Amino acid sequence: xxxEASGTTPPSSGSDVIVIGGGFHGTSSAFHLAKQxxxxxxxxxxxxxxxASGVNAGGVRTLGRHYAExxxxxxxxxxxxxxxxxxxxxxxxxxxxxxxxxxxAAELDKLRRRVEELNALGFFHEVVVDAQQVREIxxxxxxxxxxxxxxxxxxxxxxxxxxxxxxxAAQRLGARFLEATPAQSIKRIGAQWQVTTARGVFSxxxxxxxxxxxxxxxxxxxxxxxxxxPGGLMLMITQRVPHFIDPVLGAAGRPLSFKQFANGTxxxxxxxxxxxxxxxxxxxxxxxxxxxxxxxxxxLFPHLEGVGINRVWAGVExxxxxxxxxxxxxRAAPQLVHIFGFSAHGFELGPIGGQIVSxxxxxxxxxxxxxxxxxxxxxxxxxx
Amino acid sequence: xxxxxLFKPLPLAGRPETVSVTLNGSALQVPVGTSVAAGLLxxxxxxxxxxxxxxxxxxxxxxxxxxxxxxxxxxxxxxxxSCLVELKEGxxxxxxxxxxxxxxxxxxxxxxGRNQHGV
Amino acid sequence: MAYDAHPGITPSRPVQxxxxxxxxxxxxxxxxxxxARRHGASVALFDEQPxxxxxxxxxxxxxxxxxxxxxxxxxxxxxxLASSFATSGARHLxxxxxxxxxxxxxxxxxxxxxxxxxQANAVLLCTGAMxxxxxxxxxxxxxxxxxxxxxxxxxxxxxxxxxxxxxAGCGPLLYLLGWQYVRAGVPIAAIVDTTxxxxxxxxxxHVAGALAGWQYLKKxxxxxxxxxxxxxxxxxGATNLHVLGKDSATGIGFESGGMSRTxxxxxxxxxxxxxxxxxxxxxxxxxxxxxxVQLCWSPxxxxxxxxxxxxxxxxxxxxxxxxxxxxxLQGEISGLAAAAQCGHLPLATRDQxxxxxxxxxxxxxxxxxxxDALYQPKKANRVPADGTIVCRCEEVTxxxxxxxxxxxxxxxxxxxxxxxxxxxxxxxxxxGLTVTEVIADARGVPPTEIGYFRIRPPIKPITLGxxxxxx
Numbered sequence: 012x013x014x015e016a017s018g019t020t021p022p023s024s025g026s027d028v029i030v031i032g033g034g035f036h037g038t039s040s041a042f043h044l045a046k047q048x049x050x051x052x053x054x055x056x057x058x059x060x061x062x063a064s065g066v067n068a069g070g071v072r073t074l075g076r077h078y079a080e081x082x083x084x085x086x087x088x089x090x091x092x093x094x095x096x097x098x099x100x101x102x103x104x105x106x107x108x109x110x111x112x113x114x115x116a117a118e119l120d121k122l123r124r125r126v127e128e129l130n131a132l133g134f135f136h137e138v139v140v141d142a143q144q145v146r147e148i149x150x151x152x153x154x155x156x157x158x159x160x161x162x163x164x165x166x167x168x169x170x171x172x173x174x175x176x177x178x179x180a181a182q183r184l185g186a187r188f189l190e191a192t193p194a195q196s197i198k199r200i201g202a203q204w205q206v207t208t209a210r211g212v213f214s215x216x217x218x219x220x221x222x223x224x225x226x227x228x229x230x231x232x233x234x235x236x237x238x239x240x241p242g243g244l245m246l247m248i249t250q251r252v253p254h255f256i257d258p259v260l261g262a263a264g265r266p267l268s269f270k271q272f273a274n275g276t277x278x279x280x281x282x283x284x285x286x287x288x289x290x291x292x293x294x295x296x297x298x299x300x301x302x303x304x305x306x307x308x309x310x311l312f313p314h315l316e317g318v319g320i321n322r323v324w325a326g327v328e329x330x331x332x333x334x335x336x337x338x339x340x341x342r343a344a345p346q347l348v349h350i351f352g353f354s355a356h357g358f359e360l361g362p363i364g365g366q367i368v369s370x371x372x373x374x375x376x377x378x379x380x381x382x383x384x385x386x387x388x389x390x391x392x393x394x395x
Numbered sequence: 396x397x398x399x400x401l402f403k404p405l406p407l408a409g410r411p412e413t414v415s416v417t418l419n420g421s422a423l424q425v426p427v428g429t430s431v432a433a434g435l436l437x438x439x440x441x442x443x444x445x446x447x448x449x450x451x452x453x454x455x456x457x458x459x460x461x462x463x464x465x466x467x468x469x470x471x472x473x474x475x476x477s478c479l480v481e482l483k484e485g486x487x488x489x490x491x492x493x494x495x496x497x498x499x500x501x502x503x504x505x506x507x508g509r510n511q512h513g514v
Numbered sequence: 515m516a517y518d519a520h521p522g523i524t525p526s527r528p529v530q531x532x533x534x535x536x537x538x539x540x541x542x543x544x545x546x547x548x549x550a551r552r553h554g555a556s557v558a559l560f561d562e563q564p565x566x567x568x569x570x571x572x573x574x575x576x577x578x579x580x581x582x583x584x585x586x587x588x589x590x591x592x593x594x595l596a597s598s599f600a601t602s603g604a605r606h607l608x609x610x611x612x613x614x615x616x617x618x619x620x621x622x623x624x625x626x627x628x629x630x631x632x633q634a635n636a637v638l639l640c641t642g643a644m645x646x647x648x649x650x651x652x653x654x655x656x657x658x659x660x661x662x663x664x665x666x667x668x669x670x671x672x673x674x675x676x677x678x679x680x681x682a683g684c685g686p687l688l689y690l691l692g693w694q695y696v697r698a699g700v701p702i703a704a705i706v707d708t709t710x711x712x713x714x715x716x717x718x719x720h721v722a723g724a725l726a727g728w729q730y731l732k733k734x735x736x737x738x739x740x741x742x743x744x745x746x747x748x749x750x751g752a753t754n755l756h757v758l759g760k761d762s763a764t765g766i767g768f769e770s771g772g773m774s775r776t777x778x779x780x781x782x783x784x785x786x787x788x789x790x791x792x793x794x795x796x797x798x799x800x801x802x803x804x805x806x807v808q809l810c811w812s813p814x815x816x817x818x819x820x821x822x823x824x825x826x827x828x829x830x831x832x833x834x835x836x837x838x839x840x841x842x843l844q845g846e847i848s849g850l851a852a853a854a855q856c857g858h859l860p861l862a863t864r865d866q867x868x869x870x871x872x873x874x875x876x877x878x879x880x881x882x883x884x885x886d887a888l889y890q891p892k893k894a895n896r897v898p899a900d901g902t903i904v905c906r907c908e909e910v911t912x913x914x915x916x917x918x919x920x921x922x923x924x925x926x927x928x929x930x931x932x933x934x935x936x937x938x939x940x941x942x943x944x945x946g947l948t949v950t951e952v953i954a955d956a957r958g959v960p961p962t963e964i965g966y967f968r969i970r971p972p973i974k975p976i977t978l979g980x981x982x983x984x985x
Contacts, residue, residue: 248937429671433673456944
């Protein structure tokens with residue numbers, strides 16, 4: 012089911028919702044809305060999952076979340092485990108578990124306190140494990156690791172495949188995807204949102220701003236300025252290595268996200284910032300910084316010292332100052348939902364993000380606690 | 396040289412000098428002054444690795460470092476482009492069968508593993 | 515985790531610097547180094563090989579007279595360049611694999627297991643050409659190599675086929691190899707030539723240019739005459755090429771003269787032209803155009819070879835196929851430009867010195883339209899049938915790629931993300947052109963609209979341990 016070529020279709024008269032942004036959250040929104048019978052047109056500047064959504068580390072992670080995100084993340088994980096029923100395929104999701112390791116007693120204490128707090132809040136998905144249990148979960152880990160946190164039902168997926176699965180499901184339900192259609196400006200005129208793109212003007216009563224690193228501009232145009240900053244996140248993929256680890260790995264004390272796919276390649280990430288050029292729409296790798304990431308890996312898995320790096324890249328992502336996204340109705344304009352700013356941890360929230368958006372559009376309120384993600388939570392003097 | 400090798404040195408300057416290397420544990424005499432890939436081809440090696448996707452046999456294709464078919468484990472380092480490595484006396488060479496086994500001697504290296512805390 | 519919780523370490527250790535960094539020790543690189551050195555610029559030349567010469571003059575610094583005799587006089591021209599380079603005062607980093615060149619002209623390289631970097635004012639990419647992919651059934655079998663590979667065996671190691679090989683495809687390099695084998699007394703099973711009548715008819719339109727490049731033409735005709743005289747079996751207009759065999763090549767099948775044929779052999783040497791090696795220029799996000807005649811991507815450059823990335827130049831076959839002599843002339847021109855950019859000679863002198871070189875280039879390029887028309891690779895050998903492997907590393911077939919297009923993967927990067935073609939160790943070198951053309955063909959749009967893989971560093975592999983030690 013190919014996306015239509017722009018220019019061969021008339022403007023979206025008859026659409027109920029326009030979604031700007033073909034990343035995971037935009038695509039998921041289109042899917043959930045279409046599932047509820049809404050007529051959706053999605054406008055994507057390049058191709059779906061071109062940026063953060065397609066080039067991230069693929070961690071399906073509820074472990075280590077900001078407490079405000081935990082209920083959303085757990086709800087999203089239930090959808091991940093149910094993808095065949097939801098979108099018709101498993102979208103490459105593997106429930107490998109996720110492990111965050113502590114390398115000394117102080118780090119382990121911090122992790123214990125966190126789990127206690129989560130338990131008090133009614134969440135039990137994170138479990139403290141000791142050195143022995145860590146060795147059972149990840150036998151090849153270096154011996155200085157003293158323990159960690161384990162989430163059994165977390166996992167990973169191939170980002171491009173996951174977003175594509177939602178796109179196909181949305182298209183089967185009648186949602187229209189227009190790629191190579193960059194949105195330039197939005198304007199509320201009467202009871203319609205008008206979106207001007209390089210390929211014509213589109214209008215609909217509802218608008219979803221899921222434009223990732225470019226969402227700040229549309230938010231500002233709507234009257235909801237936010238202090239969002241684009242940035243680049245660096246990742247490396249290795250050559251194939253014999254299978255040595257199942258769960259996805261993070262480290263408490265240093266930036267690391269580490270997973271091995273079924274084909275043996277190892278994906279290494281972990282919050283290391285490259286740079287992002289949002290005008291030219293690409294991320295730039297800083298190799299001098301990446302060498303510290305390589306050092307982290309060889310410290311934890313000495314046997315990987317001789318493994319070749321196949322490719323390094325930097326994705327373009329949107330970062331918020333409090334490190335949690337914007338998921339809310341606009342406070343300045345009617346019939347507009349914002350969903351962006353996932354600050355390098357939006358992938359796992361993809362399935363639920365779209366559901367929340369469809370709830371906001373169709374019911375005006377979400378079944379999940381999204382107050383912490385309000386678009387107007389920042390100090391009034393802050394500008395975009 | 397074995398009769399089923401694909402290439403052999405031209406008889407321009409008499410018999411070429413050879414060195415001995417091991418391939419998968421067996422000793423092999425190969426001409427000096429060539430790349431590992433060229434030397435092994437002339438020694439009759441037909442399969443350098445198995446494709447990690449289907450396991451089908453692969454061997455050098457371009458001999459100039461752009462095809463990555465000639466990948467061998469040379470002296471313990473995996474995935475070396477053997478057409479870019481000069482063949483030397485005593486080299487320990489292993490073909491790559493699907494994926495190289497990195498777990499040999501792993502437990503020792505894990506015990507002595509480097510870490511930032513010196514623990 | 516606020517914005518900059520994990521900024522990483524940015525060490526501020528001193529990095530060595532040089533006026534001009536040259537990547538590639540073939541004719542373009544050597545000529546550029548010689549020209550730049552003549553005007554006093556500091557030059558560092560990187561090449562993965564232990565000696566200079568690149569591919570076309572591979573082994574030139576150690577060639578014996580017996581081998582020179584076999585390889586022919588064109589090859590011998592490389593010796594002058596190599597010896598001038600050796601005395602030019604340029605720093606030669608042999609066995610150095612450059613794995614990234616940044617747009618700020620920082621050159622990252624790996625030499626003897628150590629990862630280092632060098633800052634340059636100007637970078638010259640002289641990475642030359644590589645063989646065009648030739649995706650036919652069975653092309654991934656052991657015993658199938660490129661004609662260029664066989665030439666490298668000859669030049670670099672003095673080795674030739676043990677039993678008669680089949681040379682299949684088209685283009686001057688294929689026939690040159692045959693000629694070299696004949697001179698060496700190496701028997702050839704057959705030349706299976708895909709050139710057909712239509713190619714000759716198209717080429718004849720460019721005969722004026724061919725005659726202007728009459729020395730090339732004469733050489734070509736002499737070459738063919740030698741092959742014929744030696745009685746090498748010749749099959750013309752060959753189609754439907756496929757390599758036979760299960761675990762290794764046992765023969766080649768094809769159609770020619772209206773008949774199906776099979777030739778037994780354990781060595782098939784394929785060639786259908788060379789294309790620019792553009793990994794570095796793509797990784798710099800430089801602009802490229804699709805060359806409709808040469809059917810490949812060429813970086814867009816100024817008349818000095820400068821990319822749209824300031825201070826980065828391309829010279830030689832890496833910018834478009836012109837052959838060794840043109841490469842040397844272009845290298846000299848870019849070397850002059852880079853030296854002028856670094857302030858070592860006035861622009862007027864640069865222009866003056868470059869003028870006769872440009873005239874020489876025009877002369878040497880006059881044969882190209884003829885050759886490009888005559889030896890244009892056949893579509894069936896560029897856009898293969900469904901069952902043929904396109905991406906060797908990940909075993910992705912043409913049919914797989916067509917199915918990705920059906921699923922909405924409108925370009926190579928989507929196809930790569932979806933199905934892994936281009937993700938293997940060669941990072942698209944062996945499949946990139948084919949993927950672009952298969953998608954273009956499936957969508958019915960020109961390749962220029964499809965684009966190419968996004969190429970990212972490391973351009974050559976480095977290990978985690980090597981990268982870790984750079985910190």
